[in-house]
Amino acid sequence: MDKKTWANLHQCFRENSAEALQQSFQFHLRYTQAKDEYSATAHDLYNSIAYAVRDRLVDKWTETQESYYDQDVKRVYFLSMEYLVGRTLSNYMIDLEIRPEIKQALKALGHELEEIEDNDVEPGLGNGGLGRLATCFQNSLATLSLPACGYGIRYEFGIFYQKIRNGFQTETSDNWNRRGNPWEIPRPELMFPVKFFGKVVESKSPTGQPVYEWVDARDDVMAMAYDIPVPGYKCETVNTLRLWSAKSTRELDFEFFNTGDYLRSVSLKADTENISKVLYPNDNIDQGKELRLKQEYFFVSASLQDIIRRYKKNHPTFDQFSEKVAVQLNDTHPSLAVPELMRLLIDVEKLSWERAWKITVETFGFTNHTILPEAMEKWPVHLMEYLLPRHLQIIYQINDHFLKQIRADFPGNDELARQVSIVQETPERSIRMAHLAIVGSHKTNGVARLHTEILKNRVFKPFYQIFSDRFHNKTNGITPRLWLKTCNPELAELITSIIGDQWITQLDELKKLVPLADDAAFREQWATIKMNNKKNLAKYIDCLLGISVNVDSIFDVQIKRIHEYKRQLLNILHVVALYNRIKDGKGDGLVPRTVIFSGKAAPGYHQAKLIIKLIHSVGDKVNHDPDVGDLLKVVFIPNYSVSKAEKIIPSADLSEQISTAGWEASGTGNMKLALNGALTIGTLDGANIEIMEEVGKENIFIFGLEVEDVQKLDQDGYQPRDFYDKNQTLKRALEMIRSGHFSPEDPALFHPIVNALLSGDTFKVMADFEAYCQCQENVAKEYADPKLWFKKSILNSANMGKFSSDRTIQEYSRDVWNIQPVRRS
Numbered sequence: 001m002d003k004k005t006w007a008n009l010h011q012c013f014r015e016n017s018a019e020a021l022q023q024s025f026q027f028h029l030r031y032t033q034a035k036d037e038y039s040a041t042a043h044d045l046y047n048s049i050a051y052a053v054r055d056r057l058v059d060k061w062t063e064t065q066e067s068y069y070d071q072d073v074k075r076v077y078f079l080s081m082e083y084l085v086g087r088t089l090s091n092y093m094i095d096l097e098i099r100p101e102i103k104q105a106l107k108a109l110g111h112e113l114e115e116i117e118d119n120d121v122e123p124g125l126g127n128g129g130l131g132r133l134a135t136c137f138q139n140s141l142a143t144l145s146l147p148a149c150g151y152g153i154r155y156e157f158g159i160f161y162q163k164i165r166n167g168f169q170t171e172t173s174d175n176w177n178r179r180g181n182p183w184e185i186p187r188p189e190l191m192f193p194v195k196f197f198g199k200v201v202e203s204k205s206p207t208g209q210p211v212y213e214w215v216d217a218r219d220d221v222m223a224m225a226y227d228i229p230v231p232g233y234k235c236e237t238v239n240t241l242r243l244w245s246a247k248s249t250r251e252l253d254f255e256f257f258n259t260g261d262y263l264r265s266v267s268l269k270a271d272t273e274n275i276s277k278v279l280y281p282n283d284n285i286d287q288g289k290e291l292r293l294k295q296e297y298f299f300v301s302a303s304l305q306d307i308i309r310r311y312k313k314n315h316p317t318f319d320q321f322s323e324k325v326a327v328q329l330n331d332t333h334p335s336l337a338v339p340e341l342m343r344l345l346i347d348v349e350k351l352s353w354e355r356a357w358k359i360t361v362e363t364f365g366f367t368n369h370t371i372l373p374e375a376m377e378k379w380p381v382h383l384m385e386y387l388l389p390r391h392l393q394i395i396y397q398i399n400d401h402f403l404k405q406i407r408a409d410f411p412g413n414d415e416l417a418r419q420v421s422i423v424q425e426t427p428e429r430s431i432r433m434a435h436l437a438i439v440g441s442h443k444t445n446g447v448a449r450l451h452t453e454i455l456k457n458r459v460f461k462p463f464y465q466i467f468s469d470r471f472h473n474k475t476n477g478i479t480p481r482l483w484l485k486t487c488n489p490e491l492a493e494l495i496t497s498i499i500g501d502q503w504i505t506q507l508d509e510l511k512k513l514v515p516l517a518d519d520a521a522f523r524e525q526w527a528t529i530k531m532n533n534k535k536n537l538a539k540y541i542d543c544l545l546g547i548s549v550n551v552d553s554i555f556d557v558q559i560k561r562i563h564e565y566k567r568q569l570l571n572i573l574h575v576v577a578l579y580n581r582i583k584d585g586k587g588d589g590l591v592p593r594t595v596i597f598s599g600k601a602a603p604g605y606h607q608a609k610l611i612i613k614l615i616h617s618v619g620d621k622v623n624h625d626p627d628v629g630d631l632l633k634v635v636f637i638p639n640y641s642v643s644k645a646e647k648i649i650p651s652a653d654l655s656e657q658i659s660t661a662g663w664e665a666s667g668t669g670n671m672k673l674a675l676n677g678a679l680t681i682g683t684l685d686g687a688n689i690e691i692m693e694e695v696g697k698e699n700i701f702i703f704g705l706e707v708e709d710v711q712k713l714d715q716d717g718y719q720p721r722d723f724y725d726k727n728q729t730l731k732r733a734l735e736m737i738r739s740g741h742f743s744p745e746d747p748a749l750f751h752p753i754v755n756a757l758l759s760g761d762t763f764k765v766m767a768d769f770e771a772y773c774q775c776q777e778n779v780a781k782e783y784a785d786p787k788l789w790f791k792k793s794i795l796n797s798a799n800m801g802k803f804s805s806d807r808t809i810q811e812y813s814r815d816v817w818n819i820q821p822v823r824r825s
């Protein structure tokens, strides 16, 4: 290629000027989309700009991967069943810092960037916090120039789309990819076979050692890679998110095709491809379905084959494996990686058991995200035996070695051996995946300090006794690039205008705002931006739901999955109490509130779905009652997602983090809201505790039972009725719900909720109600004093430095993965 042609190409694909971006856009509209300006649809425009942005990543991406290879660096592989990446175009424009140029380029052609951006589809390849954390981590890894690769599943259908009909959640499918996805590169050359079923046969090696072979496996499926670039913010690094899609090994099954059974021949192909069809929509519930186990093995097997293939490119033996490879298990979902790596090293690479085990333990790290008993993965032995017989055998062997060691180290302590066994005997023989993950990893961590303490002292106590040096804490974090710079541009600009833009990669810099909390002019600017954001959200709510909200009211926000332990019920009971106060004519002096909810319930979780209906029913009554007017509104924003979070968070005044103490492992929404200047009302749970330490006790509203109180109530025989009898406000609210005041068309509709609260109340809603209402009074009082409120709001943002995912990733890199940033040679 001559110099001039190359220079032209270079400009078109690499330069970031408005002119070059415009050329690139026009090139893709014509030659990729095959459209002209007359025939181009909104989607063509979106794709053309997406390709123009993607072009700017390609060289950096290639060079990053080359530098990892050339420098033979240790890499971390992040194995996660879920990623919630959010809207892609806006993120990439921020990372590459080309938003203004693109806006200008499009404007010159008569297009508005914001309109084109509305075509961005959000791949919802996750349920909630765990999936979003995985994505924040990818962003931090790239921004810190750390050699990393994420592995996951390219679900054809992500998390369901939530529609609200008559106040009830209904689910429709999310075919996010139906119009193609310009951000992913299919890699048909990268396919790995994954097999299931069959049996194990034993033979002897020439030296007389037993050798096992997994034979007659069928249902072979191919895992095909799709790569998504993961750029770091303002840097040269572009890492990879590699998602696997299931492809049939054969186009059609000719055995059936040739006998004329065409339908059967295609349906067998479809069956195998079902593996990556749909994301299981449960968070914190283990459903134990065969297809789920197949998904877990499918992505683990493909990822490990890929990791070993890459390692072998420049390493003739496995001696250096754990010096070059770290693998992080994002919860137990990928923990079949432990027996799978053992199988690959022993059966395929012919290493001895001892060598393979040493490598395996040195390679893996394991993160636990929950202590909910119903979320603890257990797979029935019979299912594992039928689907993955060789893995079951390896798991048994791991367990035998482990228990032998325990019996040697703790002689006579049979109880300990029973407690830590990977195999559970009753009520059904099953494999405890968390035990497998702990035994097979050199490090196990919780996601906030309290959560880690609970793991050490309660949930995994016997393991902590055995492996005290394996347990450690890594408090979660969030990426400030998305959760401040992108989602709240006005506030981000104000901050930058005062303290410079270092905070974007060094969030501790926000501390420089602390003195400004006492500066009236700055508080004024801060308050104006909050008001602008509230007006925007109010407009959106009005358009979407026809509810007009008072922008001077407290925007009181609870956005997260709907779950009994997160206690949306406590919030809605407080709403009913406020409503009654207004109806009693005692609303004078009440500080107006808009209580905003958003979140999905797992489709099979009936109680959570009923909570959604209750929120709507209370909302209907309150929002249409002329006595209430502007004093109180209840809003439920449907189909919560990353982009909905980006819309809601900048406008929040109050962040509801009210889980029963001990149950929320960390929470990350709490960090996002506080970073955007919301004050938290919360229990001493998860990361709330650390948020309190950072912002100071006087700048957060803490209420309710602490972990020890909850435990004590349980030990002493908790009686929720005692609280009901003692508190008239609570009694009246519950009675209204029970009697059908909010559901006259079906008066008994909410009985399951009332019954759960009065008999059992696992999550101590009744016990915490009074303290919660009292605390909300304080919130209202302080909100009524703008000088005080905005001072606290500024101090919240200013003290969020600790909760950058950059800090979290640096800790993992140092304590678990032992990886270093890569500088280009």
Ligand code: F68
Pocket: 127, 128, 129, 130, 131, 133, 282, 283, 284, 285, 286, 369, 370, 375, 447, 476, 664, 665, 666, 667, 668, 686
């Ligand atoms: C998804 C599937 C299954 C089978 C179990 C759990 C989940 C899931 O989504 N869990 C989840 O999101 N957990 C949350 O992880 C966050 C990140 O660590 C924490 O901040 C939350 O406290 C925790 O609930």
